[in-house]
Amino acid sequence: MTGNQIIVMIVDDDDSIRKAVRRLMKSYGFAVETFASAEEFLGSDRLAKTSCLILDIHMPGMNGLELQKRLVASGSVVPVIFITAFSDDRARAQAMNAGAAGYLAKPFSDDELLSCIHSVLENAGADVPQSAPR
Numbered sequence: 001m002t003g004n005q006i007i008v009m010i011v012d013d014d015d016s017i018r019k020a021v022r023r024l025m026k027s028y029g030f031a032v033e034t035f036a037s038a039e040e041f042l043g044s045d046r047l048a049k050t051s052c053l054i055l056d057i058h059m060p061g062m063n064g065l066e067l068q069k070r071l072v073a074s075g076s077v078v079p080v081i082f083i084t085a086f087s088d089d090r091a092r093a094q095a096m097n098a099g100a101a102g103y104l105a106k107p108f109s110d111d112e113l114l115s116c117i118h119s120v121l122e123n124a125g126a127d128v129p130q131s132a133p134r
Helices: 015-027 038-043 064-073 089-097 110-123
Strands: 007-011 031-035 052-056 080-084 102-105
Touching: 007 015, 007 038, 015 031, 015 110, 031 038, 038 064, 052 064, 052 110, 064 080, 064 089, 080 089, 080 110, 089 102, 102 110
Parallel strands: 007 031, 007 052, 052 080, 080 102
Antiparallel strands: none
16 A cells, blocks of 8 residues: 555544544545445445545444445455444454454544554555654
8 A cells, every 4th residue: 555645434424423533534634535324435436445444333224344244245455443332342343353453432532543543554554644643
């Protein structure tokens, strides 16, 4: 991924979360796109451009865990960070066992999210923007 622009995709049915996370990511130099549902993301052509996917677990229609399963089944290696307001040990275990790169319970701090993204992107070999905290 070295040398390519980092594009973070946010999939969450909560408009306020999408806007807040988008604003935060953009303020640290990341390119960001948002989607209100798993279906909207899958229907786009953006997977190939995705450096990291921030994904809500509980959404109407297809939930985040199902989207992750579909991505893995298709051979995608895009790192997924789950965010959820309904955190429980079972969901966390399911997500991590299925290959999630990170898991944050809402509400999370800006620093928690930025640290998680930084770690995930570095592990994926990305050149993290200089302004992103380490």
